[in-house]
Amino acid sequence: DAMVIQNPRYQVTQFGKPVTLSCSQTLNHNVMYWYQQKSSQAPKLLFHYYDKDFNNEADTPDNFQSRRPNTSFCFLDIRSPGLGDAAMYLCATSRRAGYTDTQYFGPGTRLTVL
Amino acid sequence: AQSVTQLGSHVSVSEGALVLLRCNYSSSVPPYLFWYVQYPNQGLQLLLKYTTGATLVKGINGFEAEFKKSETSFHLTKPSAHMSDAAEYFCAVMSQGAQKLVFGQGTRLTINP
Numbered sequence: 001d002a003m004v005i006q007n008p009r010y011q012v013t014q015f016g017k018p019v020t021l022s023c024s025q026t027l028n029h030n031v032m033y034w035y036q037q038k039s040s041q042a043p044k045l046l047f048h049y050y051d052k053d054f055n056n057e058a059d060t061p062d063n064f065q066s067r068r069p070n071t072s073f074c075f076l077d078i079r080s081p082g083l084g085d086a087a088m089y090l091c092a093t094s095r096r097a098g099y100t101d102t103q104y105f106g107p108g109t110r111l112t113v114l
Numbered sequence: 115a116q117s118v119t120q121l122g123s124h125v126s127v128s129e130g131a132l133v134l135l136r137c138n139y140s141s142s143v144p145p146y147l148f149w150y151v152q153y154p155n156q157g158l159q160l161l162l163k164y165t166t167g168a169t170l171v172k173g174i175n176g177f178e179a180e181f182k183k184s185e186t187s188f189h190l191t192k193p194s195a196h197m198s199d200a201a202e203y204f205c206a207v208m209s210q211g212a213q214k215l216v217f218g219q220g221t222r223l224t225i226n227p
Contacts, residue, residue: 004157033214040123042204042217043158055213090157097213100146100165105157 003027004106006091012112013081021076021109023091029104031097032074034066035090037108043090049074050097078111086113116141116207118218126224133192135221137179137205140186147188148206148215149179158204164188175199200225 005024013019023032031050035043047056049068063085065077078085088110092103121136139145146165150158162173169181175198179190188205205218 006157009155040220042219044217045214048214050213057214092157100163100208102160102163103158103215105150105159107157108155110155 004093004104006106006109010110014114016080019078019081021089023074024072025093027093029093029095031094033092034076037088081113083113116209116216118205118207120205120218120221122221124222127195128226130194133195135190135203137188138186139207141209143209146208149190150204152202195225197225
């Protein structure tokens with residue numbers, strides 16, 4: 001089945017130790033998104049790629065970076081995780097940005113910062 | 115700017131009862147509206163969406179929602195709740211020309227046996 005895959009599902013890191021989260025998709029969608037979802041809160045968009053074009057949200061901290069080496073893969077890098085970065089990180093894809101195209105979500109990676 | 119308000123962070127109904135989850139939106143242009151469901155430790159899954167045309171939209175798992183422009187609402191309903199409906203539900207809005215979804219705070223639905 002075509003899908004959005006996130007690895008790992010659970011990630012534990014130490015305060016200030018860089019961490020990378022991975023997302024891959026078999027849908028061949030043009031757009032890939034990264035959301036941060038803290039406990040009992042709505043998902044918050046961090047950034048998205050439309051093909052190779054990177055679109056950062058204005059309020060996304062510089063501590064968060066992303067890479068998309070090819071259509072299928074997208075990575076979220078947190079350079080120096082703080083305790084406040086503990087959250088579920090959701091990857092999503094869509095065929096186009098905006099319009100009414102459905103966003104397909106992966107299962108998420110739950111990040112714990114010690 | 116777009117925004118979404120979900121009334122009630124927690125809704126509890128009995129199995130077999132009507133489910134009603136409320137969503138109001140704010141948008142300066144005609145919106146696209148979505149309902150997503152999130153089961154524990156999983157990603158979000160689209161239940162239904164309104165784009166244009168018929169204002170009553172039917173989705174998966176027996177859910178439906180009605181777009182009411184005069185009330186700026188997009189409430190989600192299901193005639194008869196099932197235990198498997200227990201989850202978090204998110205309403206979201208996207209304005210035409212925008213490139214991102216704006217989510218409400220979510221409503222946790224609990225089903226009592």
